[in-house]
Amino acid sequence: MKKIDKLVTNSMGKRVPSEVNGKPAIPFRGVGKYIPKGQNFGATVASCASFPTDGNKLVGSLKESLVNAGLNNGMTISTHHHFRNGDLIANQIFDIAAEMGFKDLIWFPSASFECNSYLIKYLEDGTIHHIEGSMNGSLGRFTSEGRMKGLGVLRSHGGRYQSVQDGEVHIDIAIIASPTADFFGNANGIDGPASCGSLGFALVDSQYADKVIVITDNLVPFPCVPWQIQGNYVDFVVKVDKIGIPEKIISGTTEITKSPDRLYLAELTARFCEEARIIKDGFSFQSGAGGISLAVSVYFKEIMIRQGIKARFARGGSNKYLVSMLEEGLIDYIIDGQTFDLEGVRSMRENQNHVWSSPFTSYNYHSKGNFAQLVDVVILGATEIDVNFNANVVTHSDGHLLHGIGGWQNCLFSKTVILTVPLFRDRIPVIKDEVTTVCGPGELIDVVITERGIAINPLRKDLIEKTKNSGLPIVSIHELKEMAEKFCGKPASPIFTNVPVAVVKWVDGTILDTIWQVKPSE
Amino acid sequence: MRMVNKSIASAGNKGEKDRSDCFLSLELTGSGGIKIDLISKVKALYGETILSLCKEVLHFFGIENAIMNVEDKGALPFVMAGRIEAAIKQLIESDKEFLPETIVENQFQTVRDRQRITRLYLPGNTPGLMLNAGIHTPDGIILDLEDAVGINKKYEARFLVRNALHALNFMGAERMVRINQMPGGLDDLDFIIPHNVNLILIPKCESSTHVHLVNDKINAIQKRFGLANPIWLMPIIESAMGVLKALEIAQAAENVVAMAIGLEDYAADIGTQRTMEGTESFFARCQVVNACKAAGIQAIDSVFSDIVDMAGLKENVLHSKALGFDGMGCIHPLQIKVIQDNFAPNEMEIKNAKLVVNAFIEATMNGYGVVSLGNKMIDAPVVKRAQRTIDLAVKSGMLDENWRVFQ
Numbered sequence: 034m035k036k037i038d039k040l041v042t043n044s045m046g047k048r049v050p051s052e053v054n055g056k057p058a059i060p061f062r063g064v065g066k067y068i069p070k071g072q073n074f075g076a077t078v079a080s081c082a083s084f085p086t087d088g089n090k091l092v093g094s095l096k097e098s099l100v101n102a103g104l105n106n107g108m109t110i111s112t113h114h115h116f117r118n119g120d121l122i123a124n125q126i127f128d129i130a131a132e133m134g135f136k137d138l139i140w141f142p143s144a145s146f147e148c149n150s151y152l153i154k155y156l157e158d159g160t161i162h163h164i165e166g167s168m169n170g171s172l173g174r175f176t177s178e179g180r181m182k183g184l185g186v187l188r189s190h191g192g193r194y195q196s197v198q199d200g201e202v203h204i205d206i207a208i209i210a211s212p213t214a215d216f217f218g219n220a221n222g223i224d225g226p227a228s229c230g231s232l233g234f235a236l237v238d239s240q241y242a243d244k245v246i247v248i249t250d251n252l253v254p255f256p257c258v259p260w261q262i263q264g265n266y267v268d269f270v271v272k273v274d275k276i277g278i279p280e281k282i283i284s285g286t287t288e289i290t291k292s293p294d295r296l297y298l299a300e301l302t303a304r305f306c307e308e309a310r311i312i313k314d315g316f317s318f319q320s321g322a323g324g325i326s327l328a329v330s331v332y333f334k335e336i337m338i339r340q341g342i343k344a345r346f347a348r349g350g351s352n353k354y355l356v357s358m359l360e361e362g363l364i365d366y367i368i369d370g371q372t373f374d375l376e377g378v379r380s381m382r383e384n385q386n387h388v389w390s391s392p393f394t395s396y397n398y399h400s401k402g403n404f405a406q407l408v409d410v411v412i413l414g415a416t417e418i419d420v421n422f423n424a425n426v427v428t429h430s431d432g433h434l435l436h437g438i439g440g441w442q443n444c445l446f447s448k449t450v451i452l453t454v455p456l457f458r459d460r461i462p463v464i465k466d467e468v469t470t471v472c473g474p475g476e477l478i479d480v481v482i483t484e485r486g487i488a489i490n491p492l493r494k495d496l497i498e499k500t501k502n503s504g505l506p507i508v509s510i511h512e513l514k515e516m517a518e519k520f521c522g523k524p525a526s527p528i529f530t531n532v533p534v535a536v537v538k539w540v541d542g543t544i545l546d547t548i549w550q551v552k553p554s555e
Numbered sequence: 556m557r558m559v560n561k562s563i564a565s566a567g568n569k570g571e572k573d574r575s576d577c578f579l580s581l582e583l584t585g586s587g588g589i590k591i592d593l594i595s596k597v598k599a600l601y602g603e604t605i606l607s608l609c610k611e612v613l614h615f616f617g618i619e620n621a622i623m624n625v626e627d628k629g630a631l632p633f634v635m636a637g638r639i640e641a642a643i644k645q646l647i648e649s650d651k652e653f654l655p656e657t658i659v660e661n662q663f664q665t666v667r668d669r670q671r672i673t674r675l676y677l678p679g680n681t682p683g684l685m686l687n688a689g690i691h692t693p694d695g696i697i698l699d700l701e702d703a704v705g706i707n708k709k710y711e712a713r714f715l716v717r718n719a720l721h722a723l724n725f726m727g728a729e730r731m732v733r734i735n736q737m738p739g740g741l742d743d744l745d746f747i748i749p750h751n752v753n754l755i756l757i758p759k760c761e762s763s764t765h766v767h768l769v770n771d772k773i774n775a776i777q778k779r780f781g782l783a784n785p786i787w788l789m790p791i792i793e794s795a796m797g798v799l800k801a802l803e804i805a806q807a808a809e810n811v812v813a814m815a816i817g818l819e820d821y822a823a824d825i826g827t828q829r830t831m832e833g834t835e836s837f838f839a840r841c842q843v844v845n846a847c848k849a850a851g852i853q854a855i856d857s858v859f860s861d862i863v864d865m866a867g868l869k870e871n872v873l874h875s876k877a878l879g880f881d882g883m884g885c886i887h888p889l890q891i892k893v894i895q896d897n898f899a900p901n902e903m904e905i906k907n908a909k910l911v912v913n914a915f916i917e918a919t920m921n922g923y924g925v926v927s928l929g930n931k932m933i934d935a936p937v938v939k940r941a942q943r944t945i946d947l948a949v950k951s952g953m954l955d956e957n958w959r960v961f962q
Contacts, residue, residue, distance in 0.1 A: 293888035294687045431599035459575045459629025459683075460597045484690045520631060520686075524600035 167437020230372025
């Protein structure tokens with residue numbers, strides 16, 4: 034079991050390690066308070082002289098490409114998660130590494146899914162030292178139990194770009210599974226049997242990794258157009274039979290929730306936005322992939338048609354509902370980070386106004402602005418929210434790590450941030466005195482919407498004023514907490530050991546909170 | 556249904572989809588004290604609270620030696636207490652009841668003419684569906700002990716429904732319970748009447764005798780508990796006999812405030828099937844509407860059983876309203892808005908109603924005995940109907956409460 038000798042207290046009052054996996058770490062200092070000095074990380078200079086003169090970078094197998102890339106002990110290997118639960122590549126890489134006897138690798142995915150719980154055996158046998166990215170489901174449970182050798186690092190999508198760009202994470206080998214590619218390494222996600230739309234999460238890997246391997250099951254003659262990934266960054270190209278399971282990558286149809294309670298929450302959220310006059314001509318919005326978020330778009334659409342309002346842009350996760358709004362002229366542009374269904378992929382392929390984006394343009398905090406701050410309203414979820422509006426998206430109330438951060442932290446810079454959540458889930462109160470893990474500081478969270486009341490952050494006097502006579506059930510966050518406790522009772526806190534198992538990074542690379550080992554029950 | 560010679564009993568649900576519920580088994584033992592094995596998804600948060608509730612209920616019923624296994628999926632305290640009591644009372648005879656506190660929000664009675672356009676049916680043994688029902692703002696919530704509860708779950712459902720009447724926030728909806736068919740349904744009343752219910756639905760009602768049986772039992776229970784709160788009745792007509800005796804049933808007692816028709820059973824009873832057009836039930840529906848209007852009570856139409864087909868539901872509601880019905884049952888929360896909105900008056904109806912009500916108010920202020928609009932005389936029932944239209948329009952958000960000020 035790892036020992037963390039030195040803990041410091043950050044500006045949220047959280048005890049965090051001052052060193053993560055042997056490297057010094059900076060404690061969170063407050064939103065916008067840490068301004069780094071210095072230069073971005075510089076990738077190795079390449080020369081055309083070192084590459085095939087005919088531009089053909091094909092090699093025979095994934096294993097050959099890894100050997101050619103110089104796979105070795107302790108290296109950082111990156112993958113992207115555009116194939117979601119249908120990914121067939123990440124697990125194979127570590128099969129090969131384990132077979133070749135390599136140890137102490139660091140896996141740096143843009144997110145993990147349940148299909149990746151296969152990798153637990155490699156975390157156990159030492160092939161993988163730790164994960165920097167997200168640890169979902171079984172991997173999260175494994176981490177929470179303190180069984181991972183190194184300390185897990187959780188970052189937002191924007192934070193992942195920032196960490197590589199700033200040189201905090203050095204990718205030795207990037208593996209970019211690509212639905213379509215040519216022998217030069219140009220690649221995209223919009224064609225091919227495993228099409229997934231955007232490949233934006235792999236952009237930073239292509240730009241900064243020492244070695245870049247593109248792997249595809251749909252090799253086309255040069256040029257592969259559009260080149261979401263530019264072959265000029267790519268070292269090797271591998272053709273395999275199958276890179277992903279299409280039905281698990283993209284659902285043929287995304288359906289909005291049938292749960293009447295969730296639909297009610299979505300409708301209430303849309304009503305709030307209407308009453309607060311956020312839905313107005315030329316506005317912009319983002320909603321995620323969850324059941325409630327999808328439904329919010331549908332209710333937005335109703336309001337927009339009724340009032341004759343058009344949005345300038347919507348940020349995806351795109352899906353058929355957003356696409357229908359684009360095609361019916363209710364939205365001028367979809368700026369898409371990942372694509373959730375086949376309609377989204379089709380639209381991105383066919384419609385110039387359905388634009389793919391990356392964590393660099395959308396989310397990176399160490400840049401000269403990003404798109405997330407331009408969005409008028411974003412609707413997100415949370416596992417817990419406290420009476421200071423601080424919110425958690427990674428751990429559950431029992432202390433277990435179960436989710437990644439995704440783009441959630443980055444979206445908090447939108448002009449109005451709404452968290453739409455049930456007041457309690459079964460007997461688990463969502464509004465509490467204190468969240469198990471802070472992922473987002475309350476000062477950035479404007480509104481909490483539950484089925485039994487809406488709490489507006491006292492900092493947002495404008496929203497309080499605008500919705501004063503709306504008839505909406507506006508209450509204080511403390512009242513929400515009391516209502517939740519009236520149903521469920523006052524919850525006990527989970528019991529942790531004093532061993533950190535993972536850290537939550539803020540968008541600027543500082544450490545916002547620590548995830549502690551859950552004390553095994555007797 | 557009750558086997559007091561058992562030594563092991565169980566209660567609750569533990570299916571894959573069951574949430575906010577628990578399943579427990581209880582074995583009475585001769586010695587060894589109380590042993591509780593708890594598996595719970597909320598153990599880290601409420602493990603201690605759950606154990607102390609289990610012990611409290613066992614102690615309340617004087618049980619000092621028992622083995623209890625609890626599989627909890629986030630049951631709220633009133634649910635878990637009901638499950639424990641249901642298990643205990645299969646094993647021991649006791650008149651005691653372990654009741655949750657009655658929440659302030661549920662301490663209201665309802666009036667005879669209260670609006671009952673939408674009433675949401677909830678299975679009486681499925682707590683997961685109950686918790687948020689109120690947020691969908693139906694006029695009434697029906698906790699169903701009859702068709703929505705499996706035969707082997709009927710006993711434990713009574714405890715859950717009883718506890719829900721005390722502890723579950725109905726958010727202003729009228730608290731209704733559908734008891735079982737006569738005569739068995741009379742036993743349900745013991746669990747319901749002293750516990751804060753507003754209205755009882757009597758299924759498969761075929762004569763005034765059924766209504767009288769229910770009222771006699773209600774009176775006896777209220778007398779025993781010293782209660783005098785109003786308890787309204789809504790008989791449901793579900794057979795040829797019921798249809799033919801509709802007027803008798805509607806007039807059977809003072810506290811019958813509405814009568815409903817149940818078309819699935821009715822269609823089966825007359826040997827046919829329910830269709831979208833509803834030709835087979837046209838007579839029955841008209842008969843029920845007319846009986847209700849003759850008796851001065853509300854006429855409530857059958858539920859629409861396709862929960863996905865909202866266009867079909869809307870058509871059905873408009874037809875129902877045209878026949879003279881005042882409301883309809885809902886079997887899914889998403890039906891509530893469609894039913895509410897389409898029973899609500901349309902613009903032309905509101906416009907006419909405003910004219911009538913204005914004419915009436917002006918005539919009254921001027922001391923005229925007779926109200927006229929243009930060259931037409933307006934009778935009292937016309938004014939009453941117009942006022943009702945206005946009330947509905949206000950409730951549906953189609954008309955401002957202070958419409959006379961703003962006109």
